[in-house]
Amino acid sequence: MTIRWKDYKASGFHDELIRGGGRPRDAARFLTRWLSQLKDDEILERKAAAELAIQVMGITFTVYSEEGGSIDRAWPFDIIPRVIAKQEWDGIEAGLRQRVQALNLFIDDLYHDQKVIRDGVFPRELLADSVNFRKQCIGMNPPLGVWAHICGSDLIRDKDGQVYVLEDNLRVPSGVSYMLENRKVMKRVLPELFEDAYIQPVDDYPSQLFDMLASLSPRVVEHPEVVVLTPGIYNSAYFEHAYLAQQMGCELVEGADLVVDKDDCVYMRTVDGLSRVDVVYRRIDDLFLDPEVFRKDSIVGVPGLFRAWQKGNVALANAPGCGVADDKVVYAYIPDIIKYYLGEDALLPNVPTFRCNDPIQRKHVLANLDKLVVKPANESGGYGMLIGPQASKRACQEFARLIRNDPRNYVAQPLIALSTAPTLVDTHAEPRHLDLRPFILSGRDMYVTTGGLTRVALRKGSTVVNSSQGGGSKDTWIVDLEGH
Amino acid sequence: MLSRVANRIYWMGRYLERAENMARLVNVNAHLLLDLPQRVAVGWRPLVEILGSEDLFETLHDEYDERSVVRFLIGEQKYPSSIISALAGARENARTVRDIIPREAWEQINELYLNARKQLQSAYGQRKRYDYLNSIILGNQQITGLLAGTMNHDVAYDFLRIGRNLERSDMTTRIIDVRSADLLPVEGDLSPFENIQWMSVLKSLTAYQMYRREVRLQVRRADVIAFLFRDQRFPRAVYHCLCTVADCLQQLPHNEDALRQVGHLQRMISDLKPEAIDQQQLHRLIDDYQHGVAELNGLIATSYFWTGARAEASH
Numbered sequence: 001m002t003i004r005w006k007d008y009k010a011s012g013f014h015d016e017l018i019r020g021g022g023r024p025r026d027a028a029r030f031l032t033r034w035l036s037q038l039k040d041d042e043i044l045e046r047k048a049a050a051e052l053a054i055q056v057m058g059i060t061f062t063v064y065s066e067e068g069g070s071i072d073r074a075w076p077f078d079i080i081p082r083v084i085a086k087q088e089w090d091g092i093e094a095g096l097r098q099r100v101q102a103l104n105l106f107i108d109d110l111y112h113d114q115k116v117i118r119d120g121v122f123p124r125e126l127l128a129d130s131v132n133f134r135k136q137c138i139g140m141n142p143p144l145g146v147w148a149h150i151c152g153s154d155l156i157r158d159k160d161g162q163v164y165v166l167e168d169n170l171r172v173p174s175g176v177s178y179m180l181e182n183r184k185v186m187k188r189v190l191p192e193l194f195e196d197a198y199i200q201p202v203d204d205y206p207s208q209l210f211d212m213l214a215s216l217s218p219r220v221v222e223h224p225e226v227v228v229l230t231p232g233i234y235n236s237a238y239f240e241h242a243y244l245a246q247q248m249g250c251e252l253v254e255g256a257d258l259v260v261d262k263d264d265c266v267y268m269r270t271v272d273g274l275s276r277v278d279v280v281y282r283r284i285d286d287l288f289l290d291p292e293v294f295r296k297d298s299i300v301g302v303p304g305l306f307r308a309w310q311k312g313n314v315a316l317a318n319a320p321g322c323g324v325a326d327d328k329v330v331y332a333y334i335p336d337i338i339k340y341y342l343g344e345d346a347l348l349p350n351v352p353t354f355r356c357n358d359p360i361q362r363k364h365v366l367a368n369l370d371k372l373v374v375k376p377a378n379e380s381g382g383y384g385m386l387i388g389p390q391a392s393k394r395a396c397q398e399f400a401r402l403i404r405n406d407p408r409n410y411v412a413q414p415l416i417a418l419s420t421a422p423t424l425v426d427t428h429a430e431p432r433h434l435d436l437r438p439f440i441l442s443g444r445d446m447y448v449t450t451g452g453l454t455r456v457a458l459r460k461g462s463t464v465v466n467s468s469q470g471g472g473s474k475d476t477w478i479v480d481l482e483g484h
Numbered sequence: 485m486l487s488r489v490a491n492r493i494y495w496m497g498r499y500l501e502r503a504e505n506m507a508r509l510v511n512v513n514a515h516l517l518l519d520l521p522q523r524v525a526v527g528w529r530p531l532v533e534i535l536g537s538e539d540l541f542e543t544l545h546d547e548y549d550e551r552s553v554v555r556f557l558i559g560e561q562k563y564p565s566s567i568i569s570a571l572a573g574a575r576e577n578a579r580t581v582r583d584i585i586p587r588e589a590w591e592q593i594n595e596l597y598l599n600a601r602k603q604l605q606s607a608y609g610q611r612k613r614y615d616y617l618n619s620i621i622l623g624n625q626q627i628t629g630l631l632a633g634t635m636n637h638d639v640a641y642d643f644l645r646i647g648r649n650l651e652r653s654d655m656t657t658r659i660i661d662v663r664s665a666d667l668l669p670v671e672g673d674l675s676p677f678e679n680i681q682w683m684s685v686l687k688s689l690t691a692y693q694m695y696r697r698e699v700r701l702q703v704r705r706a707d708v709i710a711f712l713f714r715d716q717r718f719p720r721a722v723y724h725c726l727c728t729v730a731d732c733l734q735q736l737p738h739n740e741d742a743l744r745q746v747g748h749l750q751r752m753i754s755d756l757k758p759e760a761i762d763q764q765q766l767h768r769l770i771d772d773y774q775h776g777v778a779e780l781n782g783l784i785a786t787s788y789f790w791t792g793a794r795a796e797a798s799h
Contacts, residue, residue, distance in 0.1 A: 233580055242583050252583070257488050269487040271639065271788040272737050 003036050003043070003429050008422060010431035014161045016082050016421040027085035027479040032422075034193060035080065040427040047424060050079045050189045059181045059239075075178060076472030078423045079189055082434060082454045086200065086480040092155070092163060092438075093448045095348030098338060100151050100440045103168065103325045105341040107147040110324055111137050121340045122333055123357070129377070129408055130324050132171075134286060136293055137321035140310065143216045146442050147322040150209070150281075152176070155436045155452075156351075157419035164351045164416065165334075166435065170318060170326040172283050176439050177240040179453040180205060180247075182475040200450045200478040205439070206247035209281075212443035213248075216315035217278040224278040227253045227268065231284050231300040241283050255284070260304030266314040279315045280305070286320050328411050329355065329377040351416060356407040365412040366403065369396040372412040374403070389415055418463050421474065423456060432456050433463045436476065451476035489584060490643045491789040492577040496585075497647030499574035500593070503567045503600075504624040505655030507617040509535075510557055512662055512688035514613070519680045528553035534661040535565060551608065558607045558616075567620055568604065571597040586634040589627060596623040642732040646784065649732075653725035654777045657770045659689060660712055682708045694718050706758040709766070713753050722773070723753050729780075742787055745780045752776065 005022035017028040024032040038046070059075040084092075109116050110133070116122045127133055152173025154166040183202050187194055210226065217224030230241035232254050245252035257268050258277065267274035282289060288298040290306040308314045324330070332353040335346045354361040354372070365372060374386040386399045403410045420431035438452030454474040455465035465471040513531050520526075529548035532541045537556075540563055545552040560566040564573070575597045582590050600620060607616040628648070635641055663685050683703045686692040691712065698715065699707050715721035719728075730746045733739045752773060761769070 233582075246583065251486060253486065254488065257486050269790045271485050271487055271490045271643075 002039060003422075003427075005032055005036060005429075008429055008431070010420045012159065013417055013431065013433070014157055014159050014419040015431055016084070016157070016419055016434070017080075018422060025083070025085075027481060028083040030196070030198065031081065031083060031193065031477075035429075043424070043427050046189050047079055050077055050185055053185045053188045054181075057181060057184065059178070059185070075181070076458060076467065077182065077185060078432075078456060078458070078472055078474045079186070080422050080424055080429060081186060081475040081477045082421045082436070082456075083477045083479055084451065086478050086482070089451065089478045092348060095165075095346070096153060096438060096440050096448050097446050098342065098344065098347050099153070099165065099168070099334065100148065100442055100446065102334070102338040102341045103151070103170070104146050104148055104442060106337050107319075107322050107325050108145055109341075111140055111147075111321065116337065116340055119340070121336050122330075126329055126357070126408060127324075130327060130330075132286070132321070132323035132327055134321035134324070136306065137319070140319070140321075142309075142319045143218065143312075143315050144444060146216075147319040148325065149212060149216070149317040149319070149442055151440045151442070152437050152452075153440065155348075155438065156416055159417040159419070161419075163348065165348050166351060166416075167328070167331060168326050168334075169437075171285060171323040172237075172318075173437070173439065174237040174240050174283075175437050175453040175455075176205060176449065177243040178473055179439075179449065179451070179476070181243075182453075182473055186475040198477075198479045198481065200480060202450045202476075205449055206244065208441055208447045209244065210248040210250070212441045212447070213279045213281055213315075213317055215443045216317060218312050218315060219276075219278050221278070225251075225268075225276060226279040226281065227251045227258075227277050229253055229255070229258070229280050229282040229284055229302075231255075231288070235283075237283065244281075250281075255298075255300045255302045258302040258305070260302065260308050264304070264308050264311045264313050266302070266305065266308045277314060279317065281317050286323060289316075289320060327377050328375045329357075329408065332411050351413045354412045356403050356410040356412065362403065362407055365410075366400055369399060369412075371414065373415050374399050374410055374412045377409050377411065387415065421454075421456070423458065423474075430460065432458060432460070433465070434474070435465055451478045485639050487788060487790050489581055489640065491785075492581050493584065493640050494643045494647035494784070494789075496574050496577035496581065496593075497644040498651040499570045499577065500624050500627060501648045501651040502565060502655065503570040503574065504621050505652065505659070506557060506565065506567050506570065507620040508688045509655070509659055509662070510554065511614070511617050512659055512684055514610075515684040515688065516662065516681060519684060520677060530662060531557065534658050537563065537565070554608060554613070559604045568597075568600060571600050571620075581640075584640050585631065588634065589630050592623070592627050592630060596620070596627065599623075639735065642735050643788075646729050646732045649725040649728045650777055650781065652720060653722045653729075654774055656689065656712060656720055656722055656725070657773050660685060660709070661767060661770050678705065679703045685712075689720050691718060691720060709756070709758040709761070713756055713758075723750065726750050726753065736788070738787055742780060742783045745776065745783055749773065749776045749780065 005018060005024065008018055008022055010018065017032060018024055054075055054077060106116060110127065117124050117127065148170045150173060152169040152175060155163055156166045157163050179202060193199070213226045214224045226248065228241055228245040228250055230238060230252060232238070242252055251268065253268055259267050259269060259274065261267055261274070266277040266280065268277050284300055287294045289301045290303060291298045291301050292303045293306040306320065309316050309320065331350065332355045335350055338344060338346045354365045356362045356365055365374070369386070370388045372388045374388065376384045386395060388396065418433040418435065420433055422429035423432040434454055434456040436452050436454050439449045441447040454476045456472050456474055457463055457465050457470065458472045459470045462470065509531065513528065527548060528550050531553055532538055532548065541556055544556065544560065544562065556563055556566065558567045561569060563569060575593050578585060578590050578593045603616055606612040631644065663681055679702065682705055683692065686695050686703065686708060689712065695708065695711050698717070699711060701707060711718065711721065713722045716724055716727065718724055726746055726749055730743060733743050733746065756769065
């Protein structure tokens with residue numbers, strides 16, 4: 001037996017590779033045709049090769065337990081890639097650039113004149129409530145006027161094929177190392193398909209990242225010292241921190257490796273003595289960055305780091321305080337924000353979002369709780385959410401009470417039927433839900449990854465794509481059928 | 485290279501070596517006890533004394549019986565120099581430098597620790613104790629070989645060797661100390677056993693064969709002392725360890741203070757007169773030497789590890 005696309009049915013959802021009746025989408029035709037030629041044992045062979053490659057390359061995510069020590073779990077991976085036509089991707093990429101450009105202007109404005117508030121586009125009280133607004137950053141001018149240097153935006157596709165931005169991660173977005181490693185695995189496993197140069201490469205991300213970081217250096221030197229600051233080996237994204245440092249040829253440092261001297265400059269402690277640091281790509285949350293300014297109990301931060309940044313002696317990426325633009329209530333205003341700063345309509349739509357602070361929208365939300373997803377503004381990772389269509393009557397009543405008590409803290413969205421893609425189950429393909437996280441770099445220029453990290457819910461019917469909860473990933477192919 | 489990384493690699497080297505030598509130390513005493521007649525048997529207390537760990541021991545145990553001492557030296561988690569604690573320390577340090585050492589080395593260190601813990605009960609009975617201790621010794625030898633054969637011989641490797649050789653020289657003197665005068669009662673005539681005892685010291689350091697090749701005489705106290713302290717070719721001899729430390733330090737910046745202290749220790753060892761020194765003098769010299777090593781450790785820490793600000797990574 002082989003993969004028979006005629007038997008493949010993703011009914012009720014948009015499938016990324018297959019239209020109705022087992023017919024492939026244009027960009028995926030060369031892939032589906034090739035896959036259907038494989039015999040069962042060949043499929044299993046390729047799958048085993050992928051698993052071996054992942055093991056040999058040491059692609060892991062870390063779960064630590066005191067008993068067994070740290071357990072590095074192999075990265076769950078599906079060998080059928082997700083394919084997007086380059087023509088479509090170009091549109092998405094333009095939308096992402098526009099969005100992140102506007103977000104940076106918005107953040108810069110919030111920490112300066114707050115014109116967006118004075119002009120009545122963004123309500124003042126939402127800013128007052130924001131847990132990610134850092135008053136210490138008011139008046140700061142980070143290099144190039146950019147705050148969010150690295151952004152990871154989550155994209156989803158609804159059943160009508162429309163791509164939406166689900167959320168923007170501006171603080172310490174992770175996952176890009178898996179995007180890079182997934183491609184390396186695929187080149188080992190399905191080398192034949194890379195011979196025709198339809199598939200756009202992804203591997204210049206580390207050098208793009210390094211160039212962007214180096215361009216932030218406050219010192220004009222030929223080789224600015226760029227370091228990656230990690231909370232340490234117990235952090236679940238440690239693999240990525242070490243990976244990016246290695247790929248960029250930078251030191252991977254922990255807080256205790258850095259010291260801010262009397263001259264308010266940042267140095268790292270080396271066996272040769274103190275050595276000046278110009279740019280810190282920090283993978284530590286704002287609140288743990290500097291115990292002198294933020295949480296005093298932080299042991300992973302660097303005392304004085306904020307002061308050094310304020311004086312312009314070091315660049316921090318992302319800049320402290322940029323998380324103000326990624327809470328769920330701000331999200332609802334992003335189309336207006338794009339219009340306000342750029343005078344353009346958003347190229348990439350938001351998922352329609354009802355703001356409960358608006359009386360009319362709130363009324364609609366309260367009347368339709370059983371059809372909507374309700375999200376609190378300042379929680380992440382799916383905490384404190386109500387998924388109306390799957391919730392009990394009591395849970396809906398409870399949320400109605402929460403919304404009435406604190407309407408500004410809630411937004412509501414229709415439930416999006418996430419798109420699917422064929423995913424290997426034994427030796428045949430079944431539809432599984434997925435999303436996509438591209439990464440956008442902003443420095444002097446902007447750069448968008450070619451595709452991004454596709455996360456897939458490996459459990460049938462599930463829409464949870466997190467690796468800790470049965471999620472896996474796929475390689476993402478941007479395919480140029482017009483030949484170049 | 486980052487100070488933190490250098491510090492962790494240095495301690496990884498020290499802890500691995502400590503585990504191996506602790507196994508050798510327990511072995512030498514066990515053999516000694518088998519060789520000596522009951523009336524002069526010294527028991528297990530001297531082992532705890534030469535490690536300077538009586539205070540902690542006495543808070544945990546009432547008597548210096550075999551069972552308590554062996555448990556303390558091999559499996560006691562509260563004792564930072566026990567085999568289990570040393571291996572745990574090596575593993576924690578290795579974990580944080582996984583991107584510097586070869587992957588297989590991390591796996592071996594992890595496995596050595598996990599096995600040592602799993603088999604712990606077998607170390608407490610006499611019958612399987614030798615096998616257990618031997619597996620610790622061989623496990624560390626394997627890691628040493630793996631690192632020598634697969635890791636870049638760069639600054640990181642220098643720190644590893646400095647840690648390993650400092651620890652080894654210190655532990656070699658402790659193993660010699662087991663046979664030192666004020667620990668063994670001089671009552672009666674021990675001379676018939678003299679050779680046997682020195683032979684067991686040699687054997688516990690895997691030094692017997694090499695000694696025979698170098699010395700070619702029967703086992704004699706003065707010759708054994710000369711060999712284990714001053715030999716320049718035997719890799720567990722104190723002087724040889726110091727020369728290795730000096731070689732590694734030569735590769736590092738601002739090494740003056742540390743090198744001066746190594747020179748001081750080297751002179752201490754080369755001034756030693758094996759024929760003339762009695763057991764008490766030997767014991768005092770060993771004490772002085774161990775203090776000198778502690779001082780050298782401090783100088784290395786100040787020069788390279790910034791440990792003023794981060795003492796937590798060490799012991």
